[in-house]
Amino acid sequence: MTVRVDDSPQRLRRRPIRGTGGRTAALFLTPFFLVFLVAMIAPVIYAIGLSLFAERRSGLGFGGAEKVFVGLGNYADVLASETFVAGFGRLALYCVLYVPTLLCVALALALLLDAAVAKARRLFQVLLFLPHAVPGVIAALIWAYLYTPGVSPIVSALSSGGIQIDFLSVHMVLPSMVNVAVWEWAGYNVIILFTALQAVPREVLEAARVDGAGEIRAALAIKAPLIGPALGVALLFTIIGSLQLFTEPKILSTATTAVTSTWVPNMWAYDAAFNRNNLPQAAAASIVLALLAGALSWVVSHLTSKGGTR
Amino acid sequence: MSLRRAPLTAAAFLAAGALLAGCTSGSAATPAASEPTGEITFWSSLSGMADVAAAFNESQDDITVDFEEIPNGANGGYTKLSAAIDSGTGPDVVGVEYYRLPGFAASGQVVPVDDLVPAATLDEYSDQVRGLVTFGDETYGMPYDAPPLVMWYRQDVLDAAGVDVPTTWDEFEAAARAVRKADPDAYLTSFFTNEPPLAPLAWQAGASWFGVDGDHWKVSIDDEASTKVADYWQKLVDEDLVKEQVGFSDEWNADLNEGVVNGWVGGSWSASGLMTRTEAAGQKGKWIAAVPPSWDGEPSGALSGGTSFAVTKNSENPAAAAAFLEFLTTDPAAVEARGDVGTAYLAYPGLNEVAEKVAPTGYFGNDIYQVFDEASAQVAPGWAWGPDYDITNTALVDAVTGAPTLGAALEKTQGATVDGLEQLGLDVSE
Numbered sequence: 001m002t003v004r005v006d007d008s009p010q011r012l013r014r015r016p017i018r019g020t021g022g023r024t025a026a027l028f029l030t031p032f033f034l035v036f037l038v039a040m041i042a043p044v045i046y047a048i049g050l051s052l053f054a055e056r057r058s059g060l061g062f063g064g065a066e067k068v069f070v071g072l073g074n075y076a077d078v079l080a081s082e083t084f085v086a087g088f089g090r091l092a093l094y095c096v097l098y099v100p101t102l103l104c105v106a107l108a109l110a111l112l113l114d115a116a117v118a119k120a121r122r123l124f125q126v127l128l129f130l131p132h133a134v135p136g137v138i139a140a141l142i143w144a145y146l147y148t149p150g151v152s153p154i155v156s157a158l159s160s161g162g163i164q165i166d167f168l169s170v171h172m173v174l175p176s177m178v179n180v181a182v183w184e185w186a187g188y189n190v191i192i193l194f195t196a197l198q199a200v201p202r203e204v205l206e207a208a209r210v211d212g213a214g215e216i217r218a219a220l221a222i223k224a225p226l227i228g229p230a231l232g233v234a235l236l237f238t239i240i241g242s243l244q245l246f247t248e249p250k251i252l253s254t255a256t257t258a259v260t261s262t263w264v265p266n267m268w269a270y271d272a273a274f275n276r277n278n279l280p281q282a283a284a285a286s287i288v289l290a291l292l293a294g295a296l297s298w299v300v301s302h303l304t305s306k307g308g309t310r
Numbered sequence: 311m312s313l314r315r316a317p318l319t320a321a322a323f324l325a326a327g328a329l330l331a332g333c334t335s336g337s338a339a340t341p342a343a344s345e346p347t348g349e350i351t352f353w354s355s356l357s358g359m360a361d362v363a364a365a366f367n368e369s370q371d372d373i374t375v376d377f378e379e380i381p382n383g384a385n386g387g388y389t390k391l392s393a394a395i396d397s398g399t400g401p402d403v404v405g406v407e408y409y410r411l412p413g414f415a416a417s418g419q420v421v422p423v424d425d426l427v428p429a430a431t432l433d434e435y436s437d438q439v440r441g442l443v444t445f446g447d448e449t450y451g452m453p454y455d456a457p458p459l460v461m462w463y464r465q466d467v468l469d470a471a472g473v474d475v476p477t478t479w480d481e482f483e484a485a486a487r488a489v490r491k492a493d494p495d496a497y498l499t500s501f502f503t504n505e506p507p508l509a510p511l512a513w514q515a516g517a518s519w520f521g522v523d524g525d526h527w528k529v530s531i532d533d534e535a536s537t538k539v540a541d542y543w544q545k546l547v548d549e550d551l552v553k554e555q556v557g558f559s560d561e562w563n564a565d566l567n568e569g570v571v572n573g574w575v576g577g578s579w580s581a582s583g584l585m586t587r588t589e590a591a592g593q594k595g596k597w598i599a600a601v602p603p604s605w606d607g608e609p610s611g612a613l614s615g616g617t618s619f620a621v622t623k624n625s626e627n628p629a630a631a632a633a634f635l636e637f638l639t640t641d642p643a644a645v646e647a648r649g650d651v652g653t654a655y656l657a658y659p660g661l662n663e664v665a666e667k668v669a670p671t672g673y674f675g676n677d678i679y680q681v682f683d684e685a686s687a688q689v690a691p692g693w694a695w696g697p698d699y700d701i702t703n704t705a706l707v708d709a710v711t712g713a714p715t716l717g718a719a720l721e722k723t724q725g726a727t728v729d730g731l732e733q734l735g736l737d738v739s740e
Binding site: 054055056057058059060061062065066077083145148149150151170254255256257258260261262271274275276277278281 | 416445446504522556559697700701704712730
């Protein structure tokens with residue numbers, strides 16, 4: 001693209017217009033970048049700065065604190081922390097459970113929706129999206145209630161049916177959390193995938209049908225592969241979202257001690273900042289998490305875009 | 311932490327409020343050389359404090375107090391407070407629990423009151439309580455209440471099991487066994503995994519988790535006495551004699567109402583929370599208070615929670631703040647104004663007669679303030695809270711769930727506390 005711009009005299013003539021476009025674009029983009037600068041870039045720079053220092057009290061600690069430069073010392077402390085690393089272990093396990101579950105559920109629902117009759121389509125679209133309209137905190141609160149033995153109708157119904165499950169036990173709490181997140185995010189991803197399905201050329205589907213493919217065969221062999229790029233986007237959003245996992249465990253930790261105060265990296269950072277009053281460490285942990293999210297999303301977008309063009 | 315109880319029950323707030331409920335008194339009438347005047351702000355998570363502020367405003371014309379209720383510590387109140395003070399928008403006067411006060415004092419967020427309040431007033435407090443607000447040679451707050459560790463039992467359940475109120479921990483175990491035997495669904499009490507009462511129980515057993523040794527902190531969370539307490543409760547849990555559960559949860563409320571849990575290792579502040587939770591289940595007159603069982607026959611006690619009021623570094627009118635502070639913590643009128651929102655056991659001498667009159671004592675099967683007096687008189691000396699108890703508390707709660715035994719949990723907590731304090735640059739010895 002850049003080569004063409006350079007060697008075309010016609011384009012040169014158009015430059016004043018392009019310049020105007022640039023100014024107009026700048027005008028429209030400025031508000032965004034101003035807010036972006038204040039709300040994103042500045043805090044990140046501040047956090048990076050913060051993470052290089054440490055507050056050192058001395059003796060009994062009543063003489064006030066002194067700020068000292070420690071370089072990457074906080075990062076070393078954070079990465080050496082058993083609980084921080086364990087948090088990443090839990091996060092990985094969560095992703096392994098959550099990402100495939102969510103995408104499979106969303107894909108299945110989107111395909112069903114695409115196959116449904118037009119009238120039912122709109123209704124189900126709304127119904128599926130409804131849980132996503134519930135704020136995450138509220139969703140987690142409701143589910144925490146539904147999981148708590150003694151007050152939950154679900155638990156008591158199951159136990160009267162002879163099934164004893166403690167959704168909040170040490171081993172069950174992670175799947176319980178995945179359930180909350182899937183409930184919340186499935187509808188959103190269904191919309192993304194369904195929109196992509198709408199763009200699948202109808203003549204391709206007709207050709208498949210002429211060749212004798214049934215609805216299921218058409219869905220799996222034609223539609224699913226054709227919405228690969230949309231699946232890639234959904235995958236990217238889901239993974240980045242998973243890394244930010246905070247609300248669900250934070251709320252569930254009020255209902256069970258199986259969720260510790262440093263259960264996932266984000267909670268570790270929160271605990272460092274507000275329980276241990278160690279802001280520099282919290283900043284370092286956040287930066288580590290952000291770097292990881294950046295690296296992971298690069299890998300995912302790289303892989304899916306390659307897969308898409310092939 | 312801040313979100314923890316919010317979804318679960320409003321009753322938890324009431325209980326927390328009750329914790330703070332009984333203790334206001336002050337001597338606003340103490341005139342300084344020149345009467346302080348002006349407007350001050352006051353933050354507290356204690357219920358009924360709005361009424362106290364209003365009473366103070368009515369009692370004089372010089373100072374106006376603006377009250378704002380903040381969440382309790384478990385719901386993020388201290389996070390909010392700390393952030394507000396650092397950004398210069400904090401209140402003049404604020405309620406801080408004893409365990410949290412050293413942290414605020416060390417960071418300079420609250421200021422000494424020695425020059426603001428008459429020394430004679432401060433000298434009225436008992437040494438034990440005074441010690442909880444004194445760091446170095448300075449007093450960082452005015453003690454409000456001094457709630458003793460108190461056991462709560464269902465008298466009718468003890469009767470049905472054929473046991474008396476336990477006076478030793480051996481008898482407590484026997485009573486727990488008898489209750490299980492009399493009704494397989496019932497437990498004598500529960501063990502809170504989210505707020506394990508190991509600190510007051512260890513204190514009662516003679517432990518002292520923190521101490522000052524020369525110019526460094528001595529941390530001994532897994533000392534002999536504490537380990538004895540942990541092993542004892544571990545045994546009760548292992549043999550299914552107490553119910554392990556999340557305290558202040560919906561599940562716990564349901565268990566209290568249905569007679570599954572029939573006791574509470576609480577404090578004097580527990581009374582109003584207990585009443586709120588069990589009144590609808592028709593348990594009036596069935597609950598009694600008792601002093602904690604002893605280990606060796608010698609009565610011993612501890613404090614369970616408690617709040618002090620302090621002046622923050624943001625205060626531009628510390629003289630007015632101090633005048634209100636005195637009213638709040640030492641004046642009987644403040645106790646009366648707060649009313650029956652709780653059963654506070656106040657730190658300043660002479661206030662508990664007033665507190666007893668306004669507290670909802672009629673709900674209980676025995677004279678609870680007499681029990682409070684007794685429990686308070688036997689509080690073991692020498693306990694101090696560490697310079698950043700949040701580190702310890704978080705580690706303890708995590709370890710109680712994660713460690714195989716409570717004894718191991720104490721060891722883990724000890725390690726985490728020492729590491730955490732050393733990372734802050736403090737000098738620590740074990």
